Amino acid sequence: METHNEMYDVVIVGGGAAGLSAALVLGRARRRVLVIDGGAPRNAPAAHMQGFLSRDGMPPAELLAAGRAEVTGYGVEIADDHVQTIEPGFIVRLAGGRVSIARRILVATGVGDELPDIAGVRERWGKDLLHCPYCHGWEVRDEPLGVLGTHPMSVLHAQLVRQWSADVTYFVHTNDLNASEQAQLEARDIRIVRGEVARLVIDDDHLTGVELTDGQVIPRTAVFIRPGNLPHPDGLLAGLGCELDAAGFVTVDATWQTSTPGVWAAGNVVDPRAQVITSAGAGSAAAIAINADLVQDDVARAMRHHDTAKVASPAASAATND
């Protein structure tokens, strides 16, 4: 097993939109940067990425390939590997055996989506089983849409999806409605279907309907869910002592710095609602803050060196002061 002990100004964990945008800024700031990426960005199941100004509709993998080419052009190194642990100091250990030392850390590892255990959901995720109307709503506008009641926020999600189509069916599934939710759905002509959902009906690689456990099939061409989100499952930030909020997400200041000095976090790992463009923006802003922090550290180091040189050679320093 190969082992390096290389020193970097910044190690970035995660090479999605947030991590690569940070790498671009730091590479252009002439910092020595390593990006370590596990190669599983959140939107990989989707064929197209929407809502990124000037890149609307681009395949997600194309954006990342372009980003990788840009950052390596500024000398940033990319390791296709998985970070297992980060120890204070910072010592970064990779699954492949490599060990790197970093002055600063940026964690941009994204977030996991918790999907309901309904037949067809995993297979159609990012295709016609969708979660984000801002990402996919336009593409299915005016179609017969469904929303599955799998989450406490599902009713609100149905009200949001209604913005894109007048034909929305809310499947109560296991998430009972209260009187006010029912009235609000009815007020906006959202059809309510009671009964447990058994599976998504797929025909010729397209979703065609939602089947209930009693066998009834309601034709739909796309279905939305509100997934739960799994914050940073590898526990890297918690391991570094970073403060987490009640939902388990890391807390950051306005510059995306965590409560642990020297550790920043950006993108979906901080906010599961962040889009690609906002994750990229967060990565960029974090990188500027990290570079400013490194400059302060560079000044402190230079002053220490300067003072030591004066103590070592008092005559020279006295001559200079004349």
Ligand SMILES: Cc1cc2nc3c(=O)[nH]c(=O)nc-3n(C[C@H](O)[C@H](O)[C@H](O)COP(=O)(O)OP(=O)(O)OC[C@H]3O[C@@H](n4cnc5c(N)ncnc54)[C@H](O)[C@@H]3O)c2cc1C
């Ligand atoms: C199906 C779907 C479709 C979407 N469509 C859109 C869309 O059209 N438009 C839009 O704006 N947003 C869309 N999104 C949201 C989008 O995916 C996120 O906004 C974006 O991916 C967040 O970027 P990120 O850099 O924070 O995380 P990610 O893109 O998820 O990147 C995180 C990277 O970190 C790596 N990683 C994780 N842990 C480790 C580790 N321990 N060591 C090394 N590497 C690690 C992962 O492998 C991954 O490559 C969609 C989401 C989903 C689920």
